Amino acid sequence: MDENITGGAPIGLSKDFIRTIIDADNAAGVYGGRVHTRFPPEPNGYLHIGHAKSICLNFGLAEEYRGKCNLRFDDTNPGKEDVEYVDSIKEDVRWLGFDWQDREFYASDYFEQLYDWAVQLIKQGQAYVDSLSAEEIRAYRGTPTAPGTNSPYRERSVEENLRLFEQMRAGTIGEGECVLRAKIDMAHPNINMRDPTMYRIRRLAHHRTGERWCIYPTYDWTHGQSDSIEGITHSICTLEFENHRPLYDWFLEQLGIYRPKQIEFARLNLTYTVMSKRKLLELVSEQHVEGWDDPRMPTICGLRRRGYTPEAIRRFAAGIGVAKVNSTVDLAYLEYCLREELNPRAERRWAVLRPLKVVIVNYPDGKVEWFEADNNPEDPGAGTRPIPFTRELYIEREDFMEDPPKKFFRLAPGREIRLKHAYYITCSEVIKNSAGEVTELRATYDPESRGGGTPDGRKVKGTSHWVSAAHAADGKVRLYDNLFTVERPGDLPAEEDWRNYLNPESREVLTGCKLEPALAEAKPEERFQFLRQGYFVADKQDHRPSHPVFNRAVGLRDTWAKIQKQQGGTAT
């Protein structure tokens, strides 16, 4: 894999704090120079770009330090988890280009070991069965500023705890009647240390262990031990777990087993989208989007369907860096990474999205000339393809203005422009319907300008792409825009509903687009630059050679749009 796609600070010149820690550990021989990470998703939702940051970090570290990275499903809560999610997660990680080889693990694989260790803690007098109700436990916990109170069951004997815990597992105790708690310190300033819950009773089938268990371990009781079992060296997680690190360390210490090091970094936030699993789930279930892979979603599968490449996402992850400050990255940077990735790679094609017919009155009817168009000016090796030219063509509606403002240098009555790779044409007549809308243009061409230049060397300011009416394939093109109208929809005042800021124009579906013939042969997920428009992908699901469907992944940088904005007008 190419490690030089950083886009940001060059690797080697400056290291993020995690790599600095690893280097220090290696220098001190802490883990014998070993680097072993893990990506630990809970299978209760689809992966999004924020997870991609973590995946790139964990798998990237393993590659850089010649170590390993495990894929581990943190499946300790059967009420929320499902195989649908584990399958999608595996597919997404693979698509991003990472390989966990045979190291596909599940926290549920460790349930038996975890149970034995819980028994050990009970025997050490460091865990007890509490018969308080959930509400009572909450009340006894105290508040951030006030210490908690010991449960009346806190001093049960080891024997009684052992017997009760066994009954919990056996299923002879009802759901919610008791839990197993670590016995630490109810007055601890860190609330996570106030006798945290280790096991709760849930009469629920688990997607992997089925009906085998009716007690399930909590995250805190599971994560560190799972890391320990797998020999993880650096257990990288997000900032909100910083408060849990003392507990993470405490369990490992009391058990006397191998201790990985937990390191926390800031999760990713992106402008104009939401990243919380709950909101993403609501977008899908309330049908604000068409599914987890809707091209407007920040999910991996959504970005994939939108036309993003794994390389672009990895470039993005490397470019934004890793730190401990909560931050929100500009969506523009993600888009920039895609353009950077696709510009040298994507072949160019011509597509007229909003067609306007042009009849070249002095061009012979029935004549067809074939011109060669470069597949990619950035890559001469990409070759050329033939494009048919005829008397009747389509150009982009916005390439014509009847009454053009200053700085508009495309077609207008009496004006000459170049049809790329073909001829210069001059608009001679504008045809309108009864409503006064322009329906067709008449133009004359200069036979001397064949190929796009003239013997007299006269300059023409605009160059348009075009498609022969007789040869065009009709297609559907979906244009996508920001899902939200505000930069931080996830960061609204409590009484505001983030749904009110959904962008009603986040998707525009264009039908009757005129595509150059070669586009009919596009394969699903094949990406192109539609000249002067942007980067598009043949839809993974809906594209058929007979019914082409393309999604716009990202537009080209558009200086003309900027000028129009400054002039306060529009081109159509």
Place this chain on the structure above:
RNA sequence: UGGGACGUCGGCAAGCGGUAAGCCACCGGGUUUUGAUCCCGGCAUUCGCAGGUUCGAAUCCUGCCGUCCCAGCCA
């Protein structure tokens, strides 16, 4: 009257006592048969604030201020 973390350009982010990297965005200008790409230039006398130590501080000390996380039998 708690604990944990973080504050460097509009957004990311280097910097670790020797006098503010880079990227995105933005603003100019050049090239161009994509108003794309590419190229050139501009963009923090200043590092949350205030003191202090030092020949010298974004970097060390002290005190403030601000933001985020924690009271799930979620992860």
